[in-house]
Amino acid sequence: MKSVEQKRINIMGRKLLLEKQQVEGIRHYDVYRREGGYRSVEKALKMQPNDIVEEVKKSGLRGRGGAGFPTGLKWSFLAKPDGVPRYLVCNADESEPGTFKDRYLMEFIPHILIEGMIVASYALGSNVSYIYIRGEYDWITDILDQAIVEAKENGWLGKNIQGSGFDCEMYVHRGAGAYICGEETALLESLEGKRGNPRIKPPFPAIKGLWGCPTVVNNVETLAAVVPIINEGAEEYAKIGVGKSTGTKLISACGNINKPGIYEIDMTISVEEFIYSDEYCGGIPNGKKLKACIPGGSSVPILPANLLLTTAKGEKRLMNYESLSDGGFASGSMMGSGGFIVLDEDQCIVRHTYTLARFYRHESCGQCSPCREGTGWMEKILLSIEKGKGKLSDIDLLWDIQRKIEGNTICPLGDAAAWPVAAAIRHFRDEFEWHVNNPEKCLTENFGLRHYADAIHVPV
Amino acid sequence: MIQFKETSLAKVKDIMARYPSDKQKSALLPVLHLAQVEFDGWLDAPVMDYVAGLLNIEPIEVYEVASFYSMYNLKPVGKFVFEVCQTGPCMLNGSDDIIDYIKQKLSIGVGETTTDGLFTLKTVECLGACGYAPLMQFGKTYREHLTKQKVDTIIEECRAKAN
Numbered sequence: 001m002k003s004v005e006q007k008r009i010n011i012m013g014r015k016l017l018l019e020k021q022q023v024e025g026i027r028h029y030d031v032y033r034r035e036g037g038y039r040s041v042e043k044a045l046k047m048q049p050n051d052i053v054e055e056v057k058k059s060g061l062r063g064r065g066g067a068g069f070p071t072g073l074k075w076s077f078l079a080k081p082d083g084v085p086r087y088l089v090c091n092a093d094e095s096e097p098g099t100f101k102d103r104y105l106m107e108f109i110p111h112i113l114i115e116g117m118i119v120a121s122y123a124l125g126s127n128v129s130y131i132y133i134r135g136e137y138d139w140i141t142d143i144l145d146q147a148i149v150e151a152k153e154n155g156w157l158g159k160n161i162q163g164s165g166f167d168c169e170m171y172v173h174r175g176a177g178a179y180i181c182g183e184e185t186a187l188l189e190s191l192e193g194k195r196g197n198p199r200i201k202p203p204f205p206a207i208k209g210l211w212g213c214p215t216v217v218n219n220v221e222t223l224a225a226v227v228p229i230i231n232e233g234a235e236e237y238a239k240i241g242v243g244k245s246t247g248t249k250l251i252s253a254c255g256n257i258n259k260p261g262i263y264e265i266d267m268t269i270s271v272e273e274f275i276y277s278d279e280y281c282g283g284i285p286n287g288k289k290l291k292a293c294i295p296g297g298s299s300v301p302i303l304p305a306n307l308l309l310t311t312a313k314g315e316k317r318l319m320n321y322e323s324l325s326d327g328g329f330a331s332g333s334m335m336g337s338g339g340f341i342v343l344d345e346d347q348c349i350v351r352h353t354y355t356l357a358r359f360y361r362h363e364s365c366g367q368c369s370p371c372r373e374g375t376g377w378m379e380k381i382l383l384s385i386e387k388g389k390g391k392l393s394d395i396d397l398l399w400d401i402q403r404k405i406e407g408n409t410i411c412p413l414g415d416a417a418a419w420p421v422a423a424a425i426r427h428f429r430d431e432f433e434w435h436v437n438n439p440e441k442c443l444t445e446n447f448g449l450r451h452y453a454d455a456i457h458v459p460v
Numbered sequence: 461m462i463q464f465k466e467t468s469l470a471k472v473k474d475i476m477a478r479y480p481s482d483k484q485k486s487a488l489l490p491v492l493h494l495a496q497v498e499f500d501g502w503l504d505a506p507v508m509d510y511v512a513g514l515l516n517i518e519p520i521e522v523y524e525v526a527s528f529y530s531m532y533n534l535k536p537v538g539k540f541v542f543e544v545c546q547t548g549p550c551m552l553n554g555s556d557d558i559i560d561y562i563k564q565k566l567s568i569g570v571g572e573t574t575t576d577g578l579f580t581l582k583t584v585e586c587l588g589a590c591g592y593a594p595l596m597q598f599g600k601t602y603r604e605h606l607t608k609q610k611v612d613t614i615i616e617e618c619r620a621k622a623n
Contacts, residue, residue, distance in 0.1 A: 094588045095586055095588050096586075097547045097548050097549055097585075097586040097590065098548070098549055098590050099588065099590070100588045100589050100590055100591055100592075103588055103589065130478075134588060135489075135493070135529070135531045136531070136587050136588065136597055136602075137588070138600045138601070139600050139601045171478040173478075173486075173489070173490065174489060174490055174493060175489060175529070176489050176492070176493065176529035176530070176531040176532060177529050177530035177531035177532075177584075178528065178529050178530065179585070179586070190489065191486060192483070192485065192486055193485035193486045193487065193488035193489060193515075193517075193521075193525065194485075194521075194524075194525065195524055195525055195528040196528065196529075211480065211483055252590065252591060253591065254549045254552075254590035254591040254593065255549055255552045255553075255590075256552055256553075260590070260591035260592070260593075261591050262591070294548075298547075298548055298586075339590070341548060341549050341552070341590070343552060347552060351551070352548055352551065352552065355546065355547055355548045355551045356547070356548050358546075358547075358585070359547045359548070359585045359586060362530075362585045363585060365528075
């Protein structure tokens with residue numbers, strides 16, 4: 001037992017991506033290089049591309065954009081027909097409400113992304129790689145452009161990188177304000193200069209992606225994580241964390257907490273520790289109580305305080321893929337993108353859910369009718385309940401609509417729009433009913449905490 | 461006659477060089493961003509036609525893209541555009557109050573421009589900076605942790621710049 005405790009202490013708080021965040025000037029090449037930057041490229045260029053893919057597989061790294069798909073496996077699916085270019089595209093279209101971790105990495109440590117992308121480009125055989133960044137991050141585009149220029153001037157990009165014979169160019173491509181372009185096939189459409197309408201899969205991008213060529217699309221944090229995996233080796237990387245949640249994860253914490261910001265965690269800490277410890281969120285302002293939380297970006301199910309801190313089995317819930325989803329949608333949620341949104345006792349679940357429904361209505365590309373029409377209906381019904389003009393049957397209607405969207409669309413935006421509404425009704429139905437039954441009062445008062453933090457009865 | 465400045469034309473050339481020679485349409489989004497900055501903050505039909513010509517694509521290919529993405533303005537906007545985020549995490553931190561305050565202070569509604577042509581107020585969905593809420597996009601960057609006092613200061617800055 002002691003050794004397990006010991007191991008936890010040794011690696012607790014281990015930082016891999018943000019280790020150097022406090023070093024002055026780390027944004028710039030000279031400082032970044034002095035601090036050990038680009039070592040992974042030196043190491044990788046001496047390896048066989050396939051061995052790098054194997055290394056990433058062994059590390060257990062899972063996509064950090066939200067889906068959590070094993071990165072090495074995704075890379076191994078890439079088709080390699082003769083004479084056809086292959087592409088690596090970085091998904092920097094961060095726009096899942098609650099998520100702002102990629103922005104932090106790109107703004108303050110841009111070279112870690114460039115470095116990870118060079119290694120990945122070499123492993124995948126991509127001679128031209130793109131960073132698709134959300135249009136609103138205009139100033140970060142300049143920071144990345146500058147980092148690319150610096151990398152190129154120092155021989156890490158361009159022709160015959162470090163004498164290896166490998167060529168790679170890298171470009172930043174700015175989107176223009178569409179959440180849907182975070183979906184990888186919509187992103188590729190957008191990169192081709194079209195509307196961001198997701199494509200029907202298959203074919204998957206690994207077979208037919210950018211301009212019909214084999215393509216891998218990876219999130220910013222995923223590609224940055226390749227750097228420590230190569231530097232330290234897959235085995236060392238996989239020792240951090242627990243189970244299938246290896247390595248570290250960036251969490252962007254926001255909402256009603258004392259210290260909103262970006263935290264790198266090793267996925268062994270509890271949700272409770274994450275919210276209340278001074279090392280992380282620092283608790284809830286003004287001594288208020290925790291009411292609810294969306295632990296992984298707006299699309300994942302919201303949980304009331306009691307189910308957030310403890311699973312339905314009565315175990316402490318941890319900040320990792322397995323524990324956050326323990327209990328399925330009935331009593332669990334998901335790690336998602338790591339967008340951690342905290343709601344205090346004075347927040348209104350109906351209003352919050354309404355803003356999310358409005359978001360998804362605004363961001364639906366309009367291609368599939370269940371999503372295009374359904375998101376609009378959900379927004380309208382939620383607004384009417386919020387304004388005290390709803391009927392009890394509206395709650396069932398909402399449930400019915402979200403069921404009809406889920407699973408019936410080309411891309412996962414439909415599911416992403418349905419899940420928050422479903423979870424809000426599943427766990428906070430009495431708050432919705434209270435709005436309907438108290439049409440005047442709900443305009444001036446909130447339902448409050450009620451029983452949402454009460455201990456859960458655990459069946460023996 | 462609509463025409464980019466020489467420096468912008470050079471940028472267009474640079475952008476086009478990032479994509480394979482038969483895939484120049486890929487340059488559309490970045491070139492539209494350039495066009496919007498250069499031509500008064502919005503994309504009039506003749507501007508979009510001009511961009512179509514530069515990229516050797518049909519005007520409709522530009523219209524359908526410009527109308528899809530929320531960052532392209534298809535009607536004139538004020539000299540300064542406030543794009544206030546209103547999604548969940550910002551709402552939890554008082555974005556509704558900030559939006560109301562700007563409306564009242566500038567006597568305009570959402571989507572409107574002040575009569576002097578200086579300010580436009582827009583509400584937008586998640587800007588990806590939820591930890592710094594409430595916030596707005598203001599030109600190239602964000603203004604974060606907004607308060608009524610900060611809004612006052614920004615408005616004063618703008619007025620001073622306009623004079």
